[in-house]
Amino acid sequence: MSTYIKLSDLSYPWHEGDIRIDHPEIPEELTGNNFPSVSDYAAVEYDAVPEFDYENQRCDQQAPTLRNGVWVVSWKVRSATQVEKDELQQAILAQQERLTGMTQP
Numbered sequence: 001m002s003t004y005i006k007l008s009d010l011s012y013p014w015h016e017g018d019i020r021i022d023h024p025e026i027p028e029e030l031t032g033n034n035f036p037s038v039s040d041y042a043a044v045e046y047d048a049v050p051e052f053d054y055e056n057q058r059c060d061q062q063a064p065t066l067r068n069g070v071w072v073v074s075w076k077v078r079s080a081t082q083v084e085k086d087e088l089q090q091a092i093l094a095q096q097e098r099l100t101g102m103t104q105p
Contacts, residue, residue, distance in 0.1 A: 001015060001016075002015070002016060002032060002035060002043055003015060003043070003044045003073075004016075004018075004019060004041045004042060004043055004044060005041070005042050005044050005064050005071050006040060006041055007040050007041065007042055008040050010063075010064075012044065012063065012064055013044070014041060016031060016035055019038055019041055023038055026038070042071050043071070044064050044071045044072070044073055045070055045071065045072050045073070046072070046073045047072060047073065047074045047075060049075050050075055050077055052077045054088075055080075055085070055088065056079065056080055056085070057077050057078065057079060057080055058077070058078055058079075058080050058084060059075050059076070059077050060075065060076050060077075060078060061073060061075060062074045062075060062076055
């Protein structure tokens with residue numbers, strides 16, 4: 001699914017359905033690569049998500065920035081807070097309990 005940025009206020013994300021609200025003249029059958037270029041909106045590309053340690057780090061999506069004429073979303077890896085680490089452990093334990101419960105009669 002394509003994502004867009006609204007250039008007048010740099011709001012993000014916008015999707016084809018959102019843009020059609022402002023531009024109802026766009027035919028429904030035009031989607032994806034066939035979606036027309038609309039003034040005040042620009043397609044957004046995504047950098048690859050970098051590798052990171054899921055237990056000790058988080059990878060946060062950054063706001064789109066204009067890079068060589070293209071709007072691009074990048075990622076920032078940071079250390080996980082203790083709260084985030086605890087939440088991850090709780091989620092893992094809950095999943096293990098669900099899986100264990102599913103295998104018992």
